[in-house]
Amino acid sequence: MRAFLFPGQGSQKVGMGAELADASEAARDVFGEVDEALLQKLSTMMREGPEDQLTLTTNAQPAIMANAIATLRVLERDFGIKLEAHGHCVAGHSLGEYAALCAVGAFSLTDTARLLKLRGRAMQSAVPVGEGTMAVLLGADIEQAKALADAAAQGEICEIANDNDPTQVVISGHTAAIERAVVLVKEFGIKRGMILNVSAPFHCSLMQPAADRMAEALTITSPAAFTLPVYANVSAAAVTDPEHERALLVEQVTGRVRWRESVLAMRADGVESFVELGGKVLGPMVSRIDKDAQVTNLVTMADLEAFAKEMA
Known part of the structure; x- marks a missing residue:
């Protein structure tokens, strides 16, 4: 069994996604749709910086998601590796849970970008700077x-x-x-x-104002049915019901990211292989949690090509 993983904040860097965009229309389509959804040239910021702007929570969250989904779309469209055919579940770290949900059809790419932009703003403004x-x-x-x-x-x-x-x-x-x-x-x-x-104390009770804002947003834009189970951060368990997942996303803003427990739960449920899309952060964590787990990180076109050959 295989799980596809989606990284969280801290994995952003200037130049992210540039190689994929240069090589693949599938990646360019993702970055273009996110730019249009947010009414900003986020793809230019991802490619060129400045780094201090990309690192801002309101930009980093949709940028990391866009890079991960672009990686997935290239894998699917250019190499013919479909998530549902080659994966058994998905998981993401913090904002990565939104990318995971996008990947399995719970949210459209446009809605995911807008929700993460709002989430970033809400989390940034929940606590005065310095407190x-x-x-x-x-x-x-x-x-x-x-x-x-x-x-x-x-x-x-x-x-x-x-x-x-x-x-x-x-x-x-x-x-x-x-x-x-x-x-x-x-x-x-x-x-x-x-x-x-x-820029803020994420995933603690000080984030309650942000959780309240996300509760409103997720009432308007609720998850639809998804094609694979999602292991939720706050429960460290597989979720298949969209309404349950909506409640967990609200709880996630103030709740603990139970990543170690999530990986152990996936392993207990039979997952042997973990594939991180668009980053090299979660893979090493998985290896430290369980040295026997198989870990693959897909970032470059060469990574994707090698993985596709392996799956052939």
């Missing part, structure tokens, strides 16, 4: 991270945002609480804590 941040804990398991977060909170918000793999957990909350956590890491047996260069 919240995030930190990555290296060499930390989930129990160590939870104990540290509880100790550092001191009446403020300090919560686990991402359970990425057995050695990497991300915490999120009020800036002072996150800074206290970084100072305390050694006391909890954690190798290192680093403040992340992010």
Whole structure:
């Protein structure tokens, strides 16, 4: 069994998608549709920068999705590898869950781009700049991270945002609480804590205003039926019902990204092969979660060609 994976924020970089766009009409069509949907030349920003603009949450979220879907469309149209024929399920990290849903027909590309643009704006504006941040804990398991977060909170918000793999957990909350956590890491047996260069404290309860806005948006633009199960971030379980998935997408804004558990759940359900589309972030996480899992990253035309030959 094979799962197709879709990366999340942090995988953006200037030049992303340029090779695919130069080589394939299928990729150009994706970038053109996203540009039209957002009424901006996002594809130019992806190709040329500036990096500080591409990194902004409101741009990074639709850009990462567009790159992943472009990779998928090239695989499907240029190499004849259909997702439904060669995959058994999909999953995405944070915003990547929207890309996964787009890939299996729950949202159109246009709607996905608009929802992610709104999601980025809502998350950016939920907390005043400087009041919240995030930190990555290296060499930390989930129990160590939870104990540290509880100790550092001191009446403020300090919560686990991402359970990425057995050695990497991300915490999120009020800036002072996150800074206290970084100072305390050694006391909890954690190798290192680093403040992340992010514009807001994602995936914690401070994001509730953004969750409220997404609830409204997803009532208007709800997921349709999808062709493959989606492993949702907040439940770490397969979802097939669109209404259930809509509720989980709202919960996801403030909830923990349970990526480690999601990969373990897919493995328990029989998935042996994981294919990341448009990035090289999730694949290494999968390998750290389960060294026996087969991992493939598809970024370049050469990657896609090699994968197509393998599937032939």
